[in-house]
Amino acid sequence: MTRSMENLQTPVGEVGEPILVIDVGGTNIKFGYSCNSQPLDFRKLFSTDALRAGDPIRALALMVEDVVAETAIAPRTIVIAIPGFIDTDGDRVLHAANIRSLDGRRLGDELGRRAGCTVLLERDAVLALTGETRAGVVQDADHVLGVFFGTGVGAAFMTDGKPFRGSGWALEIGLMPFLAEGPVPEGMRPDCLEAHASGRALQAIAARHGVPIDSIFLASAYSASLADDLSRFIRHQAMAVGMAAAMVSPATILLGGGVMDMNGYPRETLIGLIEGHLPLSETRRPLDLRWSRHGWTAVLHGAPAVLTEHRGRGSPQSRVIRTAGRQPSPESNQNQ
Known part of the structure; x- marks a missing residue:
């Protein structure tokens, strides 16, 4: 585990909204924050075996609680890098070969309800490459x-x-x-x-x-x-x-x-x-x-792009990713 409590001051307002980024790997689950399109100086690792031992949503929610308690930064948005297939609704994990407990779970909605914030999913390879194109x-x-x-x-x-x-x-x-x-x-x-x-x-x-x-x-x-x-x-x-x-x-x-x-x-x-x-x-x-250049931390640089796509109502990704815990509006249904 690597962590630092320095440089965790976040600006107030929409521009400085912190994003909690979770990189779900086959061995470790890595946590970090992105704010103003820059990673904050905080990293924390958990064993992925915690997702295999019981309810993976509950396990992730407890990890989020632990990170938020340690940093005192409560995010409005969580972006999760998924090592596998995501359904066209942007919410359900179809298949994660190395973490089968996630298969079929509506991870965005279920974790969003527990964490009380928006949870957005992206394939890990897409998120890592996006980070390298933005800052690598x-x-x-x-x-x-x-x-x-x-x-x-x-x-x-x-x-x-x-x-x-x-x-x-x-x-x-x-x-x-x-x-x-x-x-x-x-x-x-x-x-x-x-x-x-x-x-x-x-x-x-x-x-x-x-x-x-x-x-x-x-x-x-x-x-x-x-x-x-x-x-x-x-x-x-x-x-x-x-x-x-x-x-x-x-x-x-x-x-x-x-x-x-x-x-x-x-x-x-x-x-x-x-x-x-x-x-x-x-x-x-x-x-x-x-x-x-960045290794797994490339996802911290890529996460703001996921949020931008989510907010850009005309983008293909925003039409399939919806706010966790909320029903899509009639207008969004017409766009799907």
Whole structure:
């Protein structure tokens, strides 16, 4: 857990309205605040296992109470980064592969009722990429593909400053059909990308070789069999990036996620493999590949954009995200 109580003074009024941002990951749930489009100096982590042990809405509500009590900042809006599929109503979690207790829950409405404020949901990959386009390494880029390797695998595509959504969950590539060799982590579909290129797949490799997950890439220097498994793992990640790029034709590719930040992770090897999966010679376009600057805190920079979309009545996202605990107006129903 990281936390600081300094620089938590928030301006009074609409412009300075603080947003509580929750990044729900497969391992940890991270909390932070955004105010005036800038992160406040506060971070707090909880174990995601709390959502698996009982009612996940109650568990999240207790975490929110704990954070608000510690900071004395009661938000009007909570933005949650969801690692999975969100329904077109912007409120119901359809499927979260690594947190199945959230499946089918109307998280925005249910948590909003408990917390007494508006709760907005966004896919974690979209929120992270939005943050990097607003305050990170791709501020000067357009047509940006972001691929993130954490406990699971997610991707998002930004063009003209807006995320591409398809019918709602475009580029949720973790469940993309993918046939590969190697053991599959327990409880995962064997024929999907996440089973072979995610943090959970990496944990399975570490367990099989009896090495700590935190030092798995360094340990490969002393084990040929481990090095072979990790080489295959990196190849699968490169294929994932190549396939996502083939679908959206990005001008820039952003890579991030906890796996990429691990000690000893072979970034240069990955870059070389990705180059082999892209039509660089055919298109005569150079590879513009960048690494995430902010890590998970990119969602703090991206959260204000979710609130702006919610308030912009003419935007597609605002037509499917509604204020938690309130019925949509007849006018909004006509827009849906």
